[in-house]
Amino acid sequence: MSIKPGIFLPELLRHLFKKPVTVKYPFEKDPVPKDFRGNVVFDPPKCIGCMICVNDCPAEAIDIIRVSETEKKFKMILHNDRCIHCAQCVDSCPTKTYHMDGEFETAVLNRHQLKIEYK
């Protein structure tokens, strides 16, 4: 290929009159895709306490605790500071107790604030 100094210049000058592609992020947000894996949401009545999710979660972020001796009722503690948002729990649960929301700005200053309890 031939040598042409400044071959990039036309492209550069053309873009002087174009709108920049940068997204001004905290002020403008792009929509999240439909399969986005945000935070885990738990639906307590559906849970049957089979513990598959606890065993499959790669980050050990799920605790399922039986709340009553007599009834089949469970609460879930999600350690969102450990969760790696892989959605394996959504796939594993036989009763579709979990789904993922579209939330992605979850940073906090203290990791203990990220613990969520679903009753």
Add this chain to the structure above:
Amino acid sequence: MAILKPLLYILVYPGLIFLLVYSTFCEWFDRKLYARMQNRIGPLHTGRSGILQPVADIIKLFAKEDIVPEKADKHMFSALPVFSLAIVCTAALYLPVWHYSEAPSFNSFSGDLIVLFYLLSLPTLIFFLAGWHSTNFFSAIGGVRVLTMFFGYEIPMLLALLSPAVLADSWRILEIARFYQNRPLLMLVNIIGFFIAVIALQAKLERVPFDIPHAETEIVGGQFTEYSGKKLAFFRLLGDIEMVVGAGLIAAVFMGGFPGGLLPGLAWFILKTLFIIFLLTAMRAALSRIRIDQMINFSWRWLAPLAVLQLFIVIIIKGMEL
């Protein structure tokens, strides 16, 4: 009154205050243009469209911790940034922006072209010393590269500046500018010299493709590796002011200077320097960094012979006129 005017000249316009304001504006202009060429936004939040960003950067650097390496020569290390800033600010006084008297004075005399040129060369030497006195491997390499590059671009630049002076038959920048103001067509004769001077200025400013002495991915910050805080801020400011002065010099010598007294002169100054800065920015955006041996090769194989050729053209034209 006799003392007030020089004082105003040195401190306000075109001296210190104007230089500080205008050089930060030029940095903003350069950065914004560079960003827009790359389809980015560039500085945005400080001031209107980020116009105060360079000022904010400098204030931030002033507030930062200032570290002097243990093994470095403390006095040299601290004095160099201040010296170099003082030198380029002095150089700015020789630009023929505003002349309150026609007679030769402290800032305009026969031969001031050479004085200005050498004042602009001194920072290079200071960069070398700064690198050398940092006692850091990367700084030392950076310092050596500064000097190596200096031998490449300095002579072509001097030759390039020489040709318009020869044609105008004067060593005084003001007179050179006048000469071309009266005969604008003769400016075209120096077109090769103009481009050589712009390229050499880019090398002097150590910007892409000539940012070899502080090539970040190779030798970290080059001669500035150990500098931080206030001292680094001085060096940054130095770069901005050097850009303005260099652009002003080229505008004065090749583009007919800044005619028309105080205000039109200012307008011309801004217009012409911004045009040259635009050229520098476009060069920075369109090219990639070259290696030090390629740079030396380029300047001796292309720049220097072309500068000599330019000188010949000028001499022939001068012979025809006479």
Add this chain to the structure above:
Amino acid sequence: MEFKVALGPQHPALHEPISLRMTLEGEIIRDADLKLGYNHRGIEKLAESRTFIQNLYLTERICGICSFSHQTCYTQGVEKLMELVPARRGLYIRTLICELERVHSHLLWLGVAGQEAGFESFFMYTWRDREVVMDILDWITGNRVHYSMNTFGGVRRDIDELQKKKILDTLGLLKTRTEYYLNIGASEPTFANRLAGVGKLSKEKAIALCAVGPTLRASGVPMDVRKDDPYAVYDEIPFEVATADSCDVLGRAVVRVKELLESYKIIEFLLKNLPEGPFKVKAPRKVKENEVYSRYEAPRGENVHYIKSNGSDKPERLKVRAPTLANYAATIAMLKNGFIADIPLIFAAIDPCICCAERLVQLDNPRSGESKVLSFSQLRAMANDRYKKINFKKKDSAWPF
């Protein structure tokens, strides 16, 4: 005058910690050595205490750029251990994402090459266009970096007609842009002269030093796992192995651009021939006792996972050989007798992914320089000792300690 310097572990040219020890003579490198182990994460050990399903997400996190490569390599290995035949549609989608990942990785590399050479505009533009691929990946898998698409027996999400159409539409744009960058890179003298003739690695040396991936192919050896030992559905896809004979950094760039163009063709083929049917089959949880050696052509070269199972639901051993590790020996050979100015380019030309390759850490005494070899039992005793001495705070005691 010769002097010794260390580049890194912290250096602007290195995005991850590694140390290049060099003996310099002026601006010329006379001798070079690499020191690794700054980013050892103990992934292999961790994998032994996790189930096969949990390890899917662990292997994905070996690398950020080729996350899918490591996950697929692992998944294919485990599928072989399970004697599971994955769903055909799932395999097609898996291959599709492999290729999309290759595209984004190579575009990223082009930008990095520009950045290392000081060509910032090139970097900005290639990365801008890389966003197109990232958006596609984001759109079909849900996330930008860790796609988490693999599961034993197929993939976790299907692709619908709309997505298919959108990918096919954007391929044209990517193709023209890639050709444009090839033109720029080869024609701009300040850039092309920085790459040409730098970091020479002859064919014989490349083979002798076991280089892999584009580094090897740029030395004229047409070796590609996708052709030599096809996995997924590569045996059904027509494509060429890109090579170059110039044996330098420019050659490596050209190989990558050619691979990009091949990848677009593969993606088009995959989408046009996507079979109907289920995209995953059910997989068992336990794995019979066996061992497997899984190969995969990652964007950076051949990636190898060795997995040993013992009949439980956890692997007994997982060994990862990332492509970067295989290229280190060649890098040292390439660095010798080069300029300082070429270090970042030569090093970047193998597309290093340093922390993927860290499998071992060696602690030297920094003062005396002597190193110690500890047996496993000694190391365990040392660790137990350490842990007994530490006072855990109550608040943090639940995890990770």
